[in-house]
Amino acid sequence: MNIRRTIFLSVFGLYQVCIFIFTIYMESKKDDLNFLLQMFKEIALFKWGALIGVIFIAAEIVWTRMDSRKIANP
Secondary structure, eight states, rough: OHHHHHHHHHHHHHHHHHHHHHHHHHHHHHTTTHHHHHHHHHHHHHHHHHHHHHHHHHHHHHHHHHHHHHHHEE
16 A cells, blocks of 8 residues: 555544544533534534545545556556
C-alpha cells in the first residue's frame, strides 16, 4: 500500500472515530431535551458530515479500481 493510500485510510479512520465519539456523546445527552432541540436546528451540518463519509467511501472504491487495473495491466 502506498503512502497516499495510507494517509487517506488514516483520515477515513479518524473520521469514523469522530463519528463514533459524537454518537456516544449524543446518547449521553438524550435526557436533555433543550440540548437535543438545539442540535436539531443544526441538522444541516449532520447532512454535510454524512456526505463527507459517502465521498470517502466513493473515493476508496475508485482508488481500489484504479489499483486493480494497474495490477492487471502493468
